[in-house]
Amino acid sequence: xxxxxxxxxxxxxxxxxxxxxxxxxxxxxxxxxxxxxxxxxxxxxxxxxxxxxxxxxxxxxxxxxxxxxxxxxxxxxxxxxxxxxxxxxxxxxxxxxxxxxxxxxxxxxxxxxxxxxxxxxxxxxxxxxxxxxxxxxxxxxxxxxxxxxxxxxxxxxxxxxxxxxxxxxxxxxxxxxxxxxxxxxxxxxxxxxxxxxxxxxxxxxxxxxxxxxxxxxxxxxxxxxxxxxxxxxxxxxxxxxxxxxxxxxxxxxxxxxxxxxxxxxxxxxxxxxxxxxxxxxxxxxxxxxxxxxxxxxxxxxxxxxxxxxxxxxxxxxxxxxxxxxxxxxxxxxxxxxxxxxxxxxxxxxxxxxxxxxxxxxxxxxxxxxxxxxxxxxxxxxxxxxxxxxxxxxxxxxxxxxxxxxxxxxxxxxxxxxxxxxxxxxxxxx
Ligand code: FCB
Numbered sequence: 140x141x142x143x144x145x146x147x148x149x150x151x152x153x154x155x156x157x158x159x160x161x162x163x164x165x166x167x168x169x170x171x172x173x174x175x176x177x178x179x180x181x182x183x184x185x186x187x188x189x190x191x192x193x194x195x196x197x198x199x200x201x202x203x204x205x206x207x208x209x210x211x212x213x214x215x216x217x218x219x220x221x222x223x224x225x226x227x228x229x230x231x232x233x234x235x236x237x238x239x240x241x242x243x244x245x246x247x248x249x250x251x252x253x254x255x256x257x258x259x260x261x262x263x264x265x266x267x268x269x270x271x272x273x274x275x276x277x278x279x280x281x282x283x284x285x286x287x288x289x290x291x292x293x294x295x296x297x298x299x300x301x302x303x304x305x306x307x308x309x310x311x312x313x314x315x316x317x318x319x320x321x322x323x324x325x326x327x328x329x330x331x332x333x334x335x336x337x338x339x340x341x342x343x344x345x346x347x348x349x350x351x352x353x354x355x356x357x358x359x360x361x362x363x364x365x366x367x368x369x370x371x372x373x374x375x376x377x378x379x380x381x382x383x384x385x386x387x388x389x390x391x392x393x394x395x396x397x398x399x400x401x402x403x404x405x406x407x408x409x410x411x412x413x414x415x416x417x418x419x420x421x422x423x424x425x426x427x428x429x430x431x432x433x434x435x436x437x438x439x440x441x442x443x444x445x446x447x448x449x450x451x452x453x454x455x456x457x458x459x460x461x462x463x464x465x466x467x468x469x470x471x472x473x474x475x476x477x478x479x480x481x482x483x484x485x486x487x488x489x490x491x492x493x494x495x496x497x498x499x500x501x502x503x504x505x506x507x508x509x510x511x512x513x514x515x516x517x518x519x520x521x522x523x524x525x526x527x528x529x530x531x532x533x534x535x536x537x538x539x540x541x542x543x544x545x546x547x548x549x550x551x552x553x554x555x556x557x558x559x560x561x562x563x564x565x566x567x568x
Contacts (some may be wrong), residue, residue: 140562143494144551148501151547152208152244153508153524154471156253156297157217158510160190160197162331167216167255168265168313169514177315182517188509188527193534194236200525201508202243205547209240210294210470212250212502215278219560222274228286234407235526242420248292248504250357250468254302254312256512261314266302266328267321269404269468279336283343290294291351294417294470297358299329299352300388301387311515323400330391331405337412355417356392357470359516360385360459362423366433377426385455386462392484393463416459417500418470423448439566441485442475443520447566448490456498466501469493473506473522475513482524482539486565496549505520505543508535 145151156365158169162185169185192198202208237247252275256265263271296302305312307321337354346350363380365373385399390396394414397403421443424432434440437445456467476487488504493500510523515549518529524540527533536544542560546552552561 140554140557142552142554142557143304143491145490145494146500148499148548150207150502151543151550152210152246152248152502152504153206154210154504154506155212155508155511156250157212158184158187158253158255158512159489159507159514160188161214161511162187162189163191165214165216166220166258167214168258171258172313176217177313177515178517179515180517180519182512182519184512187204187512188529190509191232193532195239196534197509198236198240198245200536201240201245202431204524204536204544205304205542206245206508208216208246208248208502209508210248210250212253212297213282214255215252215260216255218281219246219257219278219340219350220261222257223277225281230281231496232338233286234289237286241289243491245317246292247290248294249286249290250294250297250504251282252295253297257384260403265314266325266332267307269318269328269331272328272332276334276335279339279510281446282342283340287340287344287347287349289412291349291353293340293352293354295333295340295356296329297357299326299333299356299392300421301359302383304384313450315389317318323402324392326388327397327401327404330388330395330397330401331407333392334395334407336403336414353414355413355415355468356457357417357419358385358389358392359421360455360470361421361432362448362454364423364425366425366435371429376429380424380426381458383429386458389459389462393465394408395407407507408564411463413463415466415468416456416463417468418452418455418459419469420452420455420469420473422446425453437568439568445475447474447481447485449485450491452489452492453496456496456500466499468502468504469500470504471503471506472503475520477521477524479526479537479539480536481564481566483541483542483560486539486546487557487561491543491550500535
């Protein structure tokens with residue numbers, strides 16, 4: 140097994156999201172979903188990884204691993220528990236955490252919206268109504284005002300396409316509205332929110348005297364392939380899937396270019412509304428018909444049954460770079476692997492793709508630093524480099540976490556590391 144070096148400019152980090160790690164009884168739409176019995180498990184968001192209380196320990200673990208940059212989100216429902224009322228206590232808590240990570244040399248990358256809405260916003264219809272955009276932008280303003288002196292890297296919205304399709308084209312995610320017209324509307328409203336947030340964050344930070352602001356959003360991208368390589372029909376399905384799930388969303392958010400099925404309901408000008416291309420990449424789907432995504436029996440899979448296909452990252456990076464040639468930040472890439480059987484192999488394969496490309500990749504955030512509350516599947520699905528014992532809260536760095544630590548230290552993989560960590564691992568079929 141070969142070693143490799145990573146490009147000099149690439150920063151290595153890890154990611155989380157507030158609702159998935161913090162715990163506590165917070166009045167957001169996912170806690171509500173849990174109360175309604177809509178999760179696949181009986182676990183509760185109130186426990187999660189208890190990061191709200193253990194944040195210092197978690198940052199210490201990251202620092203010991205050499206994590207260079209940490210992507211996390213702040214919980215809107217904590218900061219604005221009642222419409223227009225902002226919690227000084229929650230803001231101070233996050234400020235303290237951000238200050239601490241910076242002291243330990245970790246660069247913060249702050250996500251403003253990662254799937255959760257405060258219930259007062261959800262009850263108003265969330266992102267389904269253009270009239271609600273103002274509430275989101277006010278929250279963005281409060282975040283920039285309160286964190287803008289400490290943070291220069293912002294992710295406005297995490298995976299609007301997953302949020303819209305899972306919550307509005309099916310009944311899996313809240314609010315479980317099964318209506319394709321709602322998907323279209325939510326994406327249009329969210330694109331407008333992103334564009335206006337992009338401008339607002341830059342404007343506000345400039346007024347504060349900062350000119351190093353980087354703003355983008357996180358697009359969930361999948362690699363798509365026809366089930367039978369020769370089928371023209373299936374190739375057509377692949378193109379439609381790609382367009383409907385990710386490329387039309389990318390054009391609207393990154394460029395203010397709204398093409399069918401999306402309409403420019405806010406009258407936005409064409410422009411460039413990003414400083415980087417944020418990509419969350421996990422898997423590849425084979426397609427016969429659009430929307431009917433398949434995983435082939437013969438391919439390696441993670442515990443979720445998602446195909447492990449590291450080369451697909453190259454496809455999606457190229458796809459997005461063609462739409463908008465900006466630096467690339469991989470904001471999430473990870474694997475669900477309960478026993479840490481093949482996580483080191485996964486990281487080795489995934490980063491080897493980045494060691495070979497000429498594309499300007501600047502960041503890689505492994506999902507996730509910790510085992511955490513995986514939305515519908517709660518504590519049952521483990522993505523972490525660090526094991527969390529949910530009963531005691533105890534953290535233990537996994538073998539893959541040790542591998543990632545050495546990988547960061549060497550800015551690549553040595554042959555000796557590959558031998559010690561990777562050579563004995565195999566993906567599950
Ligand atoms: C992504 C989400 C993230 C996490 C991973 C596994 O779609 O952004 O919160 O749940 O999947």
